[in-house]
Amino acid sequence: MSTIPxxxxxxxxxxxxxxxxxxxxxxxxxxxxxxxxxxxPYLLVFPLAxxxxxxxxxxxxxxxxxxxxxxxxANWASFLxxxxxxxxALVTSLLISAASVLLCGxxxxxxxxxLKRFSFPGxxxxxxxxxxxxxxxxxxxxxxxxxxxxxxxxxxxxxxQLFGTENPVLPFSGIAGVLVVHTFTMYPFFYLATSAALVGxxxxxEEAAYNLGAGRVRVWRTVLLPMLxxxxxxxxxxxFMTSLASYTAPLLFGVDQTMTMQIYINRTNGDLPMASTYAxxxxxxxxxxxxxxxxxxxxxxxxxxxxxxxxxxxxxxxxFARWLAxxxxxxxxxxxxxxxxxxxxxxxxxxxxxxxxxxxxxxxxQNFVTIFSDPDAYxxxxxxxxxxxxxxxxxxxxxxxxxxxxxxxxxxxxGLLDVAVMLAWALPGTVVAINLISAFSTGxxxxxxxxxxxxxWIMPLAYFVRFLPLVFRSSSATLAQLDxxxxxxxxxxxxxxxxxxxxxxxxLMLPGVLAGALLAFVNGVGEFVASVLIYTSETAPIxxxxxxxxxxxxxxxxxxxGMLQVALIFVVMVISGRxxxxxxxxxxxxxxxx
Amino acid sequence: MIDVTLESxxxxxxxxxxxxxxxxxxxxxxxxxxxxxxxxxGCGKTTTLRMVAxxxxxxxxxxxxxxxxxxxxxxxxxxxxxxxxxxxxxPHLSVAQNVAYGLKIRKVGRAESTRRIxxxxxxxxxxxxxxRRIDQLSGGQQQRVALARALxxxxxxxxxxxxxxNLDAKLREETRVEIRRIxxxxxxxxxxxxxxxxxxxxxxDRIAVMESGRxxxxxxxxxxYHRPATAFVARFIGRSNVLDLPVVAADAERVTVALPGGxxxxxxxxxxxxxxxxxxxxxSVRPEHIxxxxxxxxxxxxxxVTELEFTGMATNLLVDVAGEPVQVAAIDVPAGLGVGDQVxxxxxxxxxxxxxx
Numbered sequence: 001m002s003t004i005p006x007x008x009x010x011x012x013x014x015x016x017x018x019x020x021x022x023x024x025x026x027x028x029x030x031x032x033x034x035x036x037x038x039x040x041p042y043l044l045v046f047p048l049a050x051x052x053x054x055x056x057x058x059x060x061x062x063x064x065x066x067x068x069x070x071x072x073x074a075n076w077a078s079f080l081x082x083x084x085x086x087x088x089a090l091v092t093s094l095l096i097s098a099a100s101v102l103l104c105g106x107x108x109x110x111x112x113x114x115l116k117r118f119s120f121p122g123x124x125x126x127x128x129x130x131x132x133x134x135x136x137x138x139x140x141x142x143x144x145x146x147x148x149x150x151x152x153x154x155x156x157x158x159x160x161q162l163f164g165t166e167n168p169v170l171p172f173s174g175i176a177g178v179l180v181v182h183t184f185t186m187y188p189f190f191y192l193a194t195s196a197a198l199v200g201x202x203x204x205x206e207e208a209a210y211n212l213g214a215g216r217v218r219v220w221r222t223v224l225l226p227m228l229x230x231x232x233x234x235x236x237x238x239x240f241m242t243s244l245a246s247y248t249a250p251l252l253f254g255v256d257q258t259m260t261m262q263i264y265i266n267r268t269n270g271d272l273p274m275a276s277t278y279a280x281x282x283x284x285x286x287x288x289x290x291x292x293x294x295x296x297x298x299x300x301x302x303x304x305x306x307x308x309x310x311x312x313x314x315x316x317x318x319x320f321a322r323w324l325a326x327x328x329x330x331x332x333x334x335x336x337x338x339x340x341x342x343x344x345x346x347x348x349x350x351x352x353x354x355x356x357x358x359x360x361x362x363x364x365x366q367n368f369v370t371i372f373s374d375p376d377a378y379x380x381x382x383x384x385x386x387x388x389x390x391x392x393x394x395x396x397x398x399x400x401x402x403x404x405x406x407x408x409x410x411x412x413x414x415g416l417l418d419v420a421v422m423l424a425w426a427l428p429g430t431v432v433a434i435n436l437i438s439a440f441s442t443g444x445x446x447x448x449x450x451x452x453x454x455x456x457w458i459m460p461l462a463y464f465v466r467f468l469p470l471v472f473r474s475s476s477a478t479l480a481q482l483d484x485x486x487x488x489x490x491x492x493x494x495x496x497x498x499x500x501x502x503x504x505x506x507x508l509m510l511p512g513v514l515a516g517a518l519l520a521f522v523n524g525v526g527e528f529v530a531s532v533l534i535y536t537s538e539t540a541p542i543x544x545x546x547x548x549x550x551x552x553x554x555x556x557x558x559x560x561x562g563m564l565q566v567a568l569i570f571v572v573m574v575i576s577g578r579x580x581x582x583x584x585x586x587x588x589x590x591x592x593x594x
Numbered sequence: 595m596i597d598v599t600l601e602s603x604x605x606x607x608x609x610x611x612x613x614x615x616x617x618x619x620x621x622x623x624x625x626x627x628x629x630x631x632x633x634x635x636g637c638g639k640t641t642t643l644r645m646v647a648x649x650x651x652x653x654x655x656x657x658x659x660x661x662x663x664x665x666x667x668x669x670x671x672x673x674x675x676x677x678x679x680x681x682x683x684x685p686h687l688s689v690a691q692n693v694a695y696g697l698k699i700r701k702v703g704r705a706e707s708t709r710r711i712x713x714x715x716x717x718x719x720x721x722x723x724x725x726r727r728i729d730q731l732s733g734g735q736q737q738r739v740a741l742a743r744a745l746x747x748x749x750x751x752x753x754x755x756x757x758x759x760n761l762d763a764k765l766r767e768e769t770r771v772e773i774r775r776i777x778x779x780x781x782x783x784x785x786x787x788x789x790x791x792x793x794x795x796x797x798x799d800r801i802a803v804m805e806s807g808r809x810x811x812x813x814x815x816x817x818x819y820h821r822p823a824t825a826f827v828a829r830f831i832g833r834s835n836v837l838d839l840p841v842v843a844a845d846a847e848r849v850t851v852a853l854p855g856g857x858x859x860x861x862x863x864x865x866x867x868x869x870x871x872x873x874x875x876x877x878s879v880r881p882e883h884i885x886x887x888x889x890x891x892x893x894x895x896x897x898x899v900t901e902l903e904f905t906g907m908a909t910n911l912l913v914d915v916a917g918e919p920v921q922v923a924a925i926d927v928p929a930g931l932g933v934g935d936q937v938x939x940x941x942x943x944x945x946x947x948x949x950x951x
Contacts, residue, residue: 483680483682485678485679485680485682486682486684486685488647488649488669488676488678488682489676489678489682489683489684489743490684490695491648491649491668491669491670492647492648492669492670492672492674492675492676492744492753493670493675493695493696493699493743493747494670494671494673494696494699494700494747495670495695495699496670497670499699500670503695504684507686508684508685508686
């Protein structure tokens, strides 16, 4: 489970200017750091490129080196030949990903059509909460589904009691359980892409097809579906990549034969070369998908610019259909809110009070008292906040500058820089962790000669690598909507590059940067996948502590930690929503007055 | 007030191969002059303006403000005031704060600053709008704020990059009068870029017509209209017929050409026309200067009307003269004239002009 990008993919945002002349490379004969020097882009980009190389690319190469070092041929042969674990883990991972794409596609597209094309009671409420299950941090999200739908889960047991059967009814386990988690947490990729495409679609195109005599099925087949294709393809790629990277769902539902689980198992068994081989294979597949995605996004998408008739929702008029819709809405609301509700309920349960009952039998507020008062229990919270904050500061400084460089400066290797950032995004958390282990278990130039493994610093570094792309993407998307002539106007009025950047460009990027930073911060606080491979007992973050408590059957305390993460996420969602509506409000105002 | 000189300025973009966006441009813009770069899109006019502003640096050549060489000076050290095509107003600042931006950088005192902002806003008829947000203004008002922001710093040169292209037709005409008035009042040297020839003619002291990165002609609006240097200029400024006519005789000022039908007429030509008897001259004649007459009239060309379009003030005709289409704009058209009719065309030699290729 990775994070839904804060903004629709930056690559589809059209550039603001239509200046036919290509950007220039400013030249000057002055020495030193001068914004007009031909070397200025390189002076700015060089440290950024160094950071990306040192902490993203170089560790990846180190992992590859590790995999071919000891037993190299044997490691790699296990993927290419035989029916060993390696081979079957790869196949299972790919199959789970493919099934996830299919399930998420059906659910996401159906939701988008229902919510964007029809008007029925409860629609607004569903739209408001539709992203809730996906917003949960990876571990606590997966745990909530386990508590709800597994053999010991609330729903199968409730059904068992209801029907008086011997065994829990409809329990999900193994791969089916993984697919349930994936469907609930990843369908938003399809939902968001499809609804954006539906909203952006010019309804007169559809009307033209009807006008020319096409029936509803034909319109679907020949007009709607082709126009949705770009959205569906990119959503499919995203879901596939995210499923491939998924680690918590297989962990909780005990599916050992996936790539991510094998990395974890080999690492904990001390076989780093084999773990590295798995990580390398997974990295290669992820990078291929990233490149595929970029190639696909670079092609034309069907975005109509017409501002004619606004698309309208069809009103349900049949009273029977209205009742059915209402009922379905209620069910949807319950299903969407169930994971959070479960965590909230369990957070107040007495540890050990939940064995065979449908829901826990004893309740207390002690769990919250414990995690805030017991120094041992309080430590992970402090760790997470501290490490996440450090990483976020790094992400903002580096992410904003890279976004600026990629969007606004002209230099050789610009595409490479862009790819390097997105590489950090495409790599599964498990792989990021293995990369850092391979690179920094001995000192190298990028760790200033220090061994980072087993220290505090490896954790914020991992968070930095994983969440840099979030800040980069949201900064880059805001920057794409800023007219470059604003900065030029400031320069023309006498501002130096630094002053123009600070008082105009950065100032106007601020909402996007802030949204990205908040996202990076909450993701850091919820991080589990990479942490679990590199934490020490001193630096255990919240999610690792949750996992440990779950193992020692302290479910209530674990859920109480989870509630903290959830609360933080909702605060951030509200703030980000404000940032966005603020921006939208001023855009609306411009439209009306100009 | 200061004059601006471009000395064989060229600009090649690294990714655009060998073609120059601006190719060996020489211009001298007089102090206080309103000078326009006019040409179709992609002709290099905006690139030229941006080199004067300092956003691009020339690949070769020099740019001077007065005697001072500013060729490689960064934009913030040039003291130019630029009005951008989309105004580029800072959306996070109020109207007054936008206008104040350049003053702050120049460390103008508070009292002086307030006075100058008020003066500048008054000049563009926006007194009392200082506290407004940018998105509370109409397009025309935003345009005037941009102008005030550029003028308030008392720039050495005012640079305007198609500032009217985002306004509707009526506002465009009003605003061009305003811009011209303010420029005259302040006496600032102005360099204006547009692709709209009517705008250029109405506003400019002098115009440079550009095509494919080169300056084809520099002159007053009258010179450019009545004495276009090339066939391109003749066609780009207003409408024009450019006829290929055989030269019968030539001297330093005049070229005598033979019209279809054998009439020979002397036509004024630039001193460097380089034509001799037997050569072919390109002769420009404006549609509105051609008179309609009867097909049998003495000294007139005869042709057949192939298109006829009534526009209110005039009637536009396309007349086929010996296979050559000739445009005519006539105020008076004989009643009942229609497509296919034979007409006579009288070309006025004193309005005709030999142009270069």
